[in-house]
Amino acid sequence: MRDVGAYMRTWARTGGRTADDYSAAAYTTCQNIHRRPATASSSQISMAADTAVTRSPERSKATRADDDVDQEEDREAKKMKTNLDTEEDADDDDEEELEVPSPIRVPYIPDRLKNRFGMAHPTISAAYRRAETKFLEKRDRTERLLPTRQYFRTAWLVPVPDSGRKAVLSAARSLLRLSSSLGGEPLAQSAGFWIEWDEGSGTGVVLTTAHLIRAKKPLPKDHWGRKDRYQYHPDALVMVHLVDDTTVDGRLLYHQQHYDLAIFKVAVDGRVQLTSFGDMVNVGQEALRLGREEDFNLRITHGKVEPDDGHHCMCFSRDKKYEEVETQRSESVRRGKGVYIPRCDDGGEPVIDFDGKVVGMISGCKSGSFVPSFILNRCMDLWRNFGCIPRPHLGLQFKTLKYLHPTHAEYIWHKLNIDDGLVVQHVSMGSHAEKVGIRVGDIIGHIGGEPVSTTIELENKLLSISMSSFAVGNDTNAKLGVSVRVFHTANCLWRKNHLTVNVSDHQEVVERAYYPITNGERFSIVSSPDQVDSDSDSELNSDE
Structure with missing residues (x-):
């Protein structure tokens, strides 16, 4: 017995615990080994002691092997089912039997089974690792299945202002996700929202971005240097992903490239919630x-509206804290510590105010740019009444004076005594605007007899002109007269001009001015690309 005691004291010194920490089962086993013939080695004694420790009462309470964990879960489940059955009998409830899973218990190793370095015996540690693996699998499985548990462990939660919570939950009910494919190959994806519903036919209308049916890559630059031209595929297969995890086909009704709009008809079972637009x-x-992620989860971004000098756009600028969140997320994914969340940033996402009303729709043209709601409302009125969304093409592009830095705005006011209006940036070659003398740097003050201060106001006015034109029976490609009050900067004079413009629902292209050099002795007048090609061919033929 003296040899066994010496062995136990030696193991305690190396493991950091005293002999008193061992259970009675460990002592009994060691004594039995000591009574055996002297041929028993110290390694056999150690293995026997290890087995005794792993079979101790402390082992059964703290960490178990795989079978023990499963048996414990079965016992807990049966216990809970028995308790529930008892409660149901007391209430005389005839409802369907409730199946309750066993509780999720976190395994641990009691402190008294650890040495002074915080380490447990290898056998106990191995059993703990097996139990921890089972615990993590069960916890992850539960959090994947239960909607109430999925997002409370997210490390990148950005709080939504309290005043916007109800607005988000209300507007999100009309928010969808769409995806398109061409020839079996994925084409694009976007968000979208319900704008119409016909209960009789069970069909609704979804508004989204035309980028959903646009080719991924632009067309090659032509020999005039024009770029950013894309092909659209109205025959693309479009799938609408609904909130109940089902998908249905979307049938294209109309798309408009200038405003980047696409309208789809969708048949669904049950009513849908329509979008409410702000004024x-x-x-x-x-x-x-x-927005909607690829897994249909809602994405919310808080920001503010900023000016955008596009013809029909404003800009949504998100808070800087979102930039920090995205940086942290990307860094975690790069290091293998985070979960990659597939993004869906191809436009069609609604921008809402804090009353839950849609004040714009993100376009796919430029990051953050969106078509404001009053432009969307005008477009939808035109489409509902005439089946298309036409607009007059002025052949001009502008910048807004009121959005200039005050230093520049003050300089222009000092030189020209003008502090409002649209500054001409480009004049389309061969347009009527060019023919009546409008040049780059001139200022447009009025359109159709009404003052204009921003490109949004201009676009709104052009859509009103289109509505009036179609109301009297005109069609697309009709010629309209539009009055324009222009400040000719080179002469410092205001003049009223009448422009004859085309009305079209195609995207407006402002052609840059150029002229060809045909030989070293003379140069020709300004001409169109077709004329240049024909002139060149004529010269070649004459030379022959």
Whole structure:
């Protein structure tokens, strides 16, 4: 017995515990080994002691092998089912039997089974690792299945302002996700939202971005240097992903490239919630951008509205804290510590105010740019009444004076005594605007007899002109007269000009001015690309 005691004291010194920490089962086993013939080695004694420790009462309470864990879960499940059956009998409830899973218990090793370095015996540690693996699998499985548990462990939660919570939950009910393919190959994806519903036919209308049916790559540059031209595929297969995890086909009704709009008809079972549009959106206004991830989860971004000198767009600028969140997320994924969340940033996402009303739709043209709601409302009125969304093509592009830095705006006012209007940036070659003398740097003050201060106001006015034109029976490609008050900067004079413009639902292209050099002795007048090609061919033929 003296040899066994010496062995136990030696193991305690190396493991950091005293002999008193061992259970009675460990002592009994060691004594039995000591009574055996002297041929028993110290390694056999150690193995026997290890087995005794792993079979101790402490082992059964703290960490178990795989079978023990499963048996414990079965016992807990049966216990809970028995308790529930008892409660149901007491209430005389005839409802369907409730199946309750066993509780999720976190395994641990009691402190008294650890040495002074915080380490447990290898056998106990191995059993703990097996139990921990089972625990993590069960916890992850539960959190994947239960909607109430999926997102409370997310490390990148960005709080939505309290005033916007109800707005988000209300607007999200009309938010969808769409995807397209061409020839079996994925084409694009976008968000979208319900704008119409016919209960009789069980069909609704979804508004989204035309980028959903646009080719991924632009067409090659032509010999005039024109770029950013894309082909659209109206015959693309479009799938609409609904909130109940089902998908249905979307049938294209109409698309408009200039405003980047696409309208689809969708047949669904049951009613849908329609989008509510706001009447106005202002620069500096706080807003929320909603989107759908590829797994249909809602994405919310808080930001504010900023000016955008596009013809029909404003800009949604998200808070800087989202940039920090995205940086952290990307860094975690790069290091293998985070979960990759597939993004869906191809446009069609609604921008809402804090009343839950849509004040714009993100276009696919430029990151953050969106078509404001009052432009969308005008477009939808034209489409519902005439089946298309036409607009007059002025052949001009502008910048807004009121959005200039005050230093520049003050300089222009000092030189020209003008502090409002649209500054001409480009004049389309061969357009009527060019023919009446409008040049780059001139300022447009009025369109159709009404003052214009921003490109949004201009676009709104052009759509009103289209509505009036179609109301009297005109069609697309009709010629319209539009009055324009222009400040000719080179002469410092205001003049009223009448432009004859085309009305079209195609995307407006402002051609840059150029002229060809045909030989070293003379140069020709400004001409169109077709004329240049024909002139060149004529010269070649004459030379022959």
